[in-house]
Amino acid sequence: MELSLSREDAAFRDEVRAFIAENYPPEMRVPNPETDLTKEQMLLWHRILHRQGWIAPLWPKEYGGPGWSITQRFIFEQETSRAGTLPPLAFSVTMVGPVIYTFGSDAQKQKYLPRILSGEDWWCQGYSEPGSGSDLASVRTKAVRDGDHYIVNGHKTWTTLAQHADWIFCLVRTDPAAKAQSGISFLLIDMKSPGVTVRPIITIDGSHEVNDVFLEDVRVPAENLIGEENKGWTYAKFLLGNERTSMAGIGRSTRYLNRLKQIVKTEIAADDPSFGEFIKDIARVELDVLALEATELRVVAQMSRGIDPGPAASLFKIRGTEIFQRITDLTHQAIGNCGLALREHPVSANHFMPGPDYGHTASEKYLNSRKLSIYGGSNEIQRNIIAKAVLGL
C-alpha cells in the first residue's frame, strides 16, 4: 500500500531508497542484527545517517532535525524499515533526545544533543524495576539531595543494551511522601559513575539484550535533573508516547511476511496437506498487516491535517506486536524439524545449525518476540488505555 504522494514526496522517497541502497553497510546484514552486531557495527549506519543529516527525523531543525514534514518522516520510516535497516538506537534518538530538547535546560541541550546525534553517547532507559513493571509510577529508586548532588540508590531492570551505554536516563523517587506519580524526577546518570553496576540478563532465546542495573550511592550532579524536581512523570509519559508510535512495525512485518511466503514455497510441497493451511494463515496475517497499514496511513493523514491521533499509538502497539508474533510463530512452524534447533549465543561460525540459512534464526525470533506484548507497556495495559481514553470506560 502506498500513500498517494505529491511529486516532491515521490522524489523524496526515491532519494531515500537510493541512499539506503548505496550506503547501508553490508557488514550489518547478519542473520540477526539485533543480537549479532558489536556496538561499533551497530553504530555504522547511525554515523552514516548523521553525516547525511537524517539521524533524527522527529527533531526540530534547530536541534539538528532534517525539518521534514509528517509525510516525509513517514516515508523515511517506511523506506528504512522496508529495506531492513537497523534503526538507530531508539533510547538515544527517539526517547531521551526529545525529552531533553523539550524539557531540558539550554546547558543540557548543548551538552547532550550533539553527542546523541553523532552517536558518541549511547543511552539506555532506567524505567522498570523488579517491583515496577506495568505500574511504572511505583518506582522505588531513591534520589536524595546532598548539596550539589543527588545520591541515588536503587535497582533498574530489563535495561536494554545497558552493556554498551554511556548514559542512563532514570525515573527516581525524590519525594517519598508524595502520591505515586507526583514524587518522581527524571535524572540523567553517567554510567561510569562509581556505584553503577550492570549485570546481564539472558533471555529465553539465549541472547543478551537486557540487564539489571544496580545503583549504589551513586553521586549525580544536580544539574543532571531534567526540568523540575518531582515533575518527572510528565516527562516520562511524554517519552512513552514516543516509544509506542513506532510499534506498528509495518515495514518489518511486511519483510518477514514476504520471507515467510518464500520459506513456505520452498519448504512445503503444494500437495502437503498443511500447505493449504499455511496459505490461509499467511493470507489472514497479510490482511491484518494491510488493515494496520491503512490505519497508520489514516492517522498520518489526520496528523498532517493537525488532528491529534489520541491513543492511536496503543492500537499500533497492540496490533503491531500481535502481528509480528504471529509471523514469527508461522515461520517457526514453516521450517518443520529444523525448528528444533536453537542458535547458540554469543554467535559463532563454529556452531553447526541444520537446514537452510533462512531457518537459522526462526527459533530465536519466535522466542524473542514474546517480549513484544510485554514491554513498552504490556498489551493488557494498552487495552486499558484505549478503554479509558477512547471508550470512556
Add this chain to the structure above:
Amino acid sequence: MDIQLTEEQELLRGSIQRLLRDQYDFDTRRKIVATDEGFSRKHWNAFAELGLCAAPFQESSGGLGGGPLATMIVMQEFGRKLVVEPFFETVVLAGGLIEDAGSPALREAYLPQIMAGESIWALAWAEGRSRYDFSNVTTTARRQGDSYILSGTKAAVIGAPWADRLIVSARTSGGPRDRSGASLFVVDRHAPNLHLQGFKTIDGRRAAEVTLMNVQIPASQLLGTEGEGVAALEACRDRAIAALCAEAVGAMTELNSSTLEYSKTRKQFGVALGTFQVLQHRMVDMFIALEEAISLTQHLNLSLAAREPHGSKLASGAKTKVGYAARFVAEQAVQLHGGMGMSDELNVGHYFKRIASINVQFGDPTYHLMRYAQQNESGVSSDAAFAAASN
C-alpha cells in the same frame, strides 16, 4: 475427572515424584543441561534402577507390563520437571519399535539392555526435505551379501550425540516418496563412516544431523519387514504422540500453577495481579485448556492400551488439540509473568521451549489437524488414505 489409577500405577507415580523431588529440581536440571554431555548418566541410572525403563514393556518381553499408561505416568512427571534424559527416545521410540516390529532375535538382543538402562537409543527418521512424512526417505540401504550398505543424511536426530545405537529409516526399494520400500535398521552410533554434526535444541537437549557414507551393517539388523518401515513408524508415532501429550500435560500443569501463584503474589497498582478480571479470565481459559488436554491424553492412552481401531486417528486429534492448548498455556504463562517470563533464569521460559519443541516433534498441530480431517473424510483410519489424498 481423572481416570482411576491402579494401586501399581499410583506406586509408580509416587516413586517417580519422590525421586524427581529429591534429585531433579530446576537448578540441578540447569546444571545438567550446561554440562558438556548435556544429560546426566547418574540420573539416567537412577531412573533405570527405579524400573522406569522396563515399566511399559510386556511381561513376555521381560518388562513390567505397564503399557501406554505406565509411559503416560512417567512422561507426565518428566514433563513437570523438564527431564532431559532420553527416556522418550530410548524406551518409547526405540524400545517400542523393537518390541512391536522386531524379530525375536532383535528383541532378545536389545530389549534387556534397554530395560536395564544400559544402552541409549535415538530414532533417525527425518530428512532435510521430509518434513513430517515418513515415506519421504532418500537415504538408501543396498543389500550386499549378508549386509546392507546405508548412505544418506538424517536430520534433527534428537539424542543422537548421547546414543549408543540408532534406528535409521532407509529406502530398500521404490521412489523417494513411495509408502512402501522404506525399511528400518539398527545402526551402531560409532560405526565407521557414520558422522554426527551436533547442535543444541530449543529445549536444552542435544541433537545431530547424521550422515551415513556407505555404512555397512549386518543384514540381521533389519528391524521389521523389509519395505514396511513406514507402517512401523506410524505405529511408533501413535505411541510417541501419546507420550508427548502426557509430557505436555505435565509442563502445562506446572505453568498453570506457577502462573496462578505469581498472580496472587505479584502486586501492581497496589493490588495482586490476580484481582484483574481480564487476567482472571485468561487463567480460567488456561485451566480449561489443561483440563481438556488431560482428558484427551488419558483417552488416547486408554485407546492405545486397548488397541482400539481408531487409535491412530485419535493420536492425530490429540496432537492437534493438546498442541494448541499447550501453546496457549505457554504463551500466556510467559505473558502473565511479564519480563520474568522472558528470562532464562525462571523455569517458565523453559517450559515454553519444551512445549514449542513438542509441537514440532512428529508433526505440528496443523499437520495433525489435516491428517485427522482427512481420516474423517475417508472414514478409514489408515495413512494410506492420507498419503493418497496428499499425492
